[in-house]
Structures are given as structure tokens and as C-alpha cells.
Amino acid sequence: MTARPKLEAQDIRLSYLQPRTGTALAALDGVNLQIMEGEFVAIVGPSGCGKTTFLSVVDGLIAATAGRVLVDGEAVTRPGPDRAVVFQDASLLPWRTVLGNVRYGLECLGVAAREAGARAEKLVALVGLSGFEHHYPHELSGGMQQRVNLARALVVDPKILLMDEPFAALDAQTRELMQEELLRIWAAAKKTVLFITHQIDEALYLADRVVVFSGRPGKVKDSIAVDIERPRPIGVKRQARFHALEDRIWELIEEDVKTKAREDRHARA
Amino acid sequence: MRRFYLQHERAILGAVGIIAFLILWEGFARGWWAELLQPLLGPQAARLQLRPIFISSPTRIARAAFDMIFVTGAIWKDFGWSGLEFTLGVALALAIGIPLGLAAGWYRRLSYAVEPFLTALNATPQVAFLPLLILWVGTGLACRVLIIVLLAVLPIAIGAVAAVRTVDARLIRVARSFSANDALLFRSIILPSSVPFLLAGARLAVGRGMIGIVVGEIYGSAAGIGAMMNQAGSRFETDKVFVGVLAIAVAGVGLVEGLRRIERRVEAWRPQVAA
Numbered sequence: 001m002t003a004r005p006k007l008e009a010q011d012i013r014l015s016y017l018q019p020r021t022g023t024a025l026a027a028l029d030g031v032n033l034q035i036m037e038g039e040f041v042a043i044v045g046p047s048g049c050g051k052t053t054f055l056s057v058v059d060g061l062i063a064a065t066a067g068r069v070l071v072d073g074e075a076v077t078r079p080g081p082d083r084a085v086v087f088q089d090a091s092l093l094p095w096r097t098v099l100g101n102v103r104y105g106l107e108c109l110g111v112a113a114r115e116a117g118a119r120a121e122k123l124v125a126l127v128g129l130s131g132f133e134h135h136y137p138h139e140l141s142g143g144m145q146q147r148v149n150l151a152r153a154l155v156v157d158p159k160i161l162l163m164d165e166p167f168a169a170l171d172a173q174t175r176e177l178m179q180e181e182l183l184r185i186w187a188a189a190k191k192t193v194l195f196i197t198h199q200i201d202e203a204l205y206l207a208d209r210v211v212v213f214s215g216r217p218g219k220v221k222d223s224i225a226v227d228i229e230r231p232r233p234i235g236v237k238r239q240a241r242f243h244a245l246e247d248r249i250w251e252l253i254e255e256d257v258k259t260k261a262r263e264d265r266h267a268r269a
Numbered sequence: 270m271r272r273f274y275l276q277h278e279r280a281i282l283g284a285v286g287i288i289a290f291l292i293l294w295e296g297f298a299r300g301w302w303a304e305l306l307q308p309l310l311g312p313q314a315a316r317l318q319l320r321p322i323f324i325s326s327p328t329r330i331a332r333a334a335f336d337m338i339f340v341t342g343a344i345w346k347d348f349g350w351s352g353l354e355f356t357l358g359v360a361l362a363l364a365i366g367i368p369l370g371l372a373a374g375w376y377r378r379l380s381y382a383v384e385p386f387l388t389a390l391n392a393t394p395q396v397a398f399l400p401l402l403i404l405w406v407g408t409g410l411a412c413r414v415l416i417i418v419l420l421a422v423l424p425i426a427i428g429a430v431a432a433v434r435t436v437d438a439r440l441i442r443v444a445r446s447f448s449a450n451d452a453l454l455f456r457s458i459i460l461p462s463s464v465p466f467l468l469a470g471a472r473l474a475v476g477r478g479m480i481g482i483v484v485g486e487i488y489g490s491a492a493g494i495g496a497m498m499n500q501a502g503s504r505f506e507t508d509k510v511f512v513g514v515l516a517i518a519v520a521g522v523g524l525v526e527g528l529r530r531i532e533r534r535v536e537a538w539r540p541q542v543a544a
Contacts, residue, residue: 059446078448085446091439095461095538107457108447138540156447 004073005034006192007160012057012067014050015217026217027053030067033211033220035160035192042195042203044249045213045221046257051196052088054218055164058194059085071160081109084153086163090145092137098124098148099133105156123151126185143174150182154189163195167202179205180234187231200249204228205237212249215256222252291327298326325507333508334515343497344516350493351482354410358417359478366422366474367467370429371459380430387426395419396484408489417481421474428470432463468532475524479517 014028027050035041043051056062058069060078069076071083084105092101099120106116124133127147137145146166153161167175179202186193197203203210204226214221226245228236236242274281296302300318307314321329337344373380373387398419402412436459444454486495494513501509 061442061445079446080448085443087439087443089439091437091443093440093443093458093461095536097538104443104457105447108444108449108453136538136540 003036005070006037006039006072007033007035007058007194008070008073009033009054009058010067010070012054012064012069014053014057014062014065028057028064029217029219031213031219035194038190038192039209040186040193040195040207041209041211042197042207043211043213044197044200044203044253045218046215046253046260047198048260049213049215049256050218051198051213052164054213055085055162055194055196058160059083059162081156082159083162084156084158084160086146086150086153086161086166088164088166088168090137090142090149092145092148092152094137097134097136098129098140101137101148102151102155105152109156119155120151123155124148126154126188127151128181141174142170143178146170146178147181150185154185154191159192161191161193163193165196165198168198175202176234182206183230183232200246200253201237201242204242204245204249205232205234210245210249212252215260224249294324295326295328298324298329322505322507325511329508330511330515333506334512337509337512344494344512347492347494347497347513348516350490351486351495354413354417354485354493355478355482357410358414358481359421359474361414361418362421362425362474362478363471365418366425366470367429370426370470371433371463373426374430374433375459387423387430390419391423391427395423396480399484399488403488412488413481413485413490413493416485417478420477420481424473424477425467425470428466428473429463432466433459435466436462464535465532468528468535472525472528475521475528479521482517 009031012028012031013026015024015026017023018025031054033041043054045051053062057064058076060069060076060080060083063077071080076083093104096104099117102120102123103116106119111119121133124130127150129144129147129151132140132144137148140148149166167178170178183206195203195206200210207226210224210226212221212224213219224245228239228241297317297319298321303314303316303318306317310317334344369383373383396416399412399416402415402419406412406415440458440462441454444458449457482493483495483498486493487499490496494516498510498513501507501513
């Protein structure tokens, strides 16, 4: 008997009507994906392959043209407290302090003020921002803003955490630090994670399984288990096994990246 | 000494400019410049003495202001009437302009329907509607309030439209992702990010409301700062006209400063931009 997946995407298709040309543009072309409870799955793919769009469908912000998303076997039609997004740009409310931003999700869900405050403070501590509760976003570094972003999603205690290239805008050192931090927090919070990234090493370092998307229209090309034991010190990125997996994923993506580059050149010419 | 000057350069130079202007003015009214330049210009110099009936003078204005404020107290009644018109007019303009503008900014279809009116109204001088307003509601308080509404509502509504249009779409996504309903989305995202636009609209509305006071009281108004100026002007009481101008200027500056204080308090979170 196989366990029921925590999150399941069944043949998700999505096409937009382009207002300028009147033609339909396919963004997602039958995505199938299963994620088990507590699993950390990363999606990698060339830019413009519909990774972020797929995440929005899973969150319920965008309705799929066909197919369905199931959480614990129940169909998703709109955003709900069982899923929370860590957005690409920190997207913090600039007029709220760190604590105010972390509380925001709880306020949206109608949690009483006192309880919201207590839960928010706990999460601020978990992401290592104690002492910065009353700072405004513009007073924080990019890495700290992403910590707030992460805390804001975790505080509603979602079953599934959806992460949309959260570290893409950070410098290389901060990014590595944040990846390590994320694994620490993930181990403490025990969440199912769907993590979108275009960086192969980031996907491999973080995930139990890396799902490779093909170029537009997006669909699952392959799924690769990352058999590197945890906890993973940042040094695993220098191991031969890590490099071998990196090469394998790169081979899967390479053709799509090159095709995309050719198309871009063509479009600009 | 030099340090004191550098620290207060702005205030000192501003005061010097004003004092120089007042002396120049007073000199024209009292014939100081005519006397001074007599040896140089001969009889032509007499042209430099201007009749106070036309230009008044700072001291005459000060005396008239003192009289009107403390001796006869006549200005308070005018101030009261104009203040009432202004308060009612601007309050109505806010009550109409903010909801209308916010709604037009949010609902694209409504904006398509409303924008032609806003654009057309913005392109016409709104005082051109005064004869119509008089036809419709007479020359009473209603007419004066309505002309202020007409003048003040536009910058408020246009500001509110712009406010909603420029709300960060990413923040709306955040709210939606947390299942915020429309009321909460409005309260937690749209309103806070609209504040600077709404206050900028209100600042413009104050200035236009002042125009409304003067223009609206030209016809058939017995009381109010604008009416007082109009009557004084027709009796060649130039001093009183200037007192009216000053009163409006002081009230306008005071209100705009008040709005700036509110803005500074509400927008305390905003990073300070180096001047």
C-alpha cells in the first residue's frame, strides 16, 4: 500500500490568451507531480518555463485551464491556510515593522491580536531576527528581509510551504548562508516544501528530490532523488557525488536553455 | 556670528527679502523714493510716488488689520462665513472624491466610465460653472459651497485614482495568498499605500478651495472674506482688500502645514530622503 501524497498536481494545463495577437499561449502543458508529507522538493528549469506560474496554481492564485491540485486528496480552488508562499521579492509591507509583517498572515486569517503577537514573536526568533522586531523593512538587508518573508509564511502554520526563488536576489555569500538557515528552520518546523529555483546547486543542496521542468510550455521532464544524507553541511556542495548530480541535471536543462537563448536572439533580431 | 548665520541662512535671507520688499512698498506709498531721486531725475521723480488708494502700504494694511481684528472685530464674521463654506465644501469634496477615485482606480470598467468626465472637468476652468450653479441653487450658501466642491474634488479624485493604480501588485498578491477578503485587502494594503497621494490631493484641494471662497462670494454674498474684499475693492478701500488677501494666505499656509504634520506622522515609517 502506498501512502497518499500530501500534495498532488494532476495534469495541470494553463494557457493565456494573448491580448495583442489573440492567440493562446501555453504556459503549462500537463504537469504531474506528487509530494509526500515532509518532503522537500525543488523545481528547476530554464527561465520562463512556467515554474512560478505553477506555484501560483498550487497556491490557488491562478486557476488552471485544466487539471487539478490536491492537498491531502482535496481539490484546491483558491488560497488557503494549508499553503503559504515565500515570495520571490520579499514583498513586505513597507509601513509595517518586522513584527507587523510577520503578524500579517494571521490577521488575514482572523487570529486574535494577542495570540497573533505571541506567535509572530516566536517565529521572529526562529528565523534569527530577535532584536529587530520593531525595525522597518527598509532598515533591513536583503537576507534579513527574506527571513521576515519566511517567518510570515511559517507563522500561519501551513502544511505546505511554497517558495518562489526566495534567494534569487541575494548575493552569493548571503544566499549560501540562507540556504543553510532554511534547512535548519525546515528541520525544526517539519513542513512539506515546494521550492522553485533556477539554480541547480541550490535545488540539490536543499531538496530530497529535484524535479526538472522543460522549457515553455512547462512540464516535468525528469525527477531526480538527491541521495545525500542530512544534515548537510555547506561543504557537500564540493563533493564529487554532488557534482555528478549537478552535471546530470544540467544535461537535462541544457538543450532547453540553448533553445531559449536562440529564440531570444531571434526575437530581438 | 558666522556660525549663527550659516545655521539660519534660509530664515535670515527669507526675512531680508520680505523686509526689503515691505520697505520698497512703503517707500512708494510715502514718496520716499520720489524725494530721494528728485535731484537725479527732476520732475520725473514724482512718478515714483504712488497713490495709496491704489497700492495701499504695509503700515496702512497693518492698521486696517488691527482695526478689523481687535477694534471693530468685523473680520471674524467674514472669517466665520468663509470658514463654514470652506469646511463644508472641502468635506463634501473629500467625501465624493476619495471613494469615487479609489473605486475608479480599482474597477477598470468604472474608470472607463468616469475618466472622460474627470478629464473634461479638469480641462475646463471650473469657475465657468458658476452662472449655472447660480441658476440652479441661487446665490446662497449652497452655491458657494458647491463651487468649492467643484474646484476641490478634482485633485482629490485624480490623486485617489493614481493612488490605487500605483499600489504594488506584489503586495496585493501577498494579501490574496493569505486569503484576505476585499475589505481587509483595502484596509491593509490599498489604504496605507494611498496615503501620500490622498494627502497630495488634499493639499491641492486646499488651494483650490481658497479660490472658491473668493470667486463664490463675488455674487450676492453679504458676508465672507471674498465678499468683504469685493465690497472694499469697489469702495477703493485697498487696505481692506489686502487684509483679505493676507487672511486667505495665512489660512492656506496654516492648513497646508497642518496636512504636512499629518503626513509626517502617518508616513513616519518612510525612509528619510536626504535633502
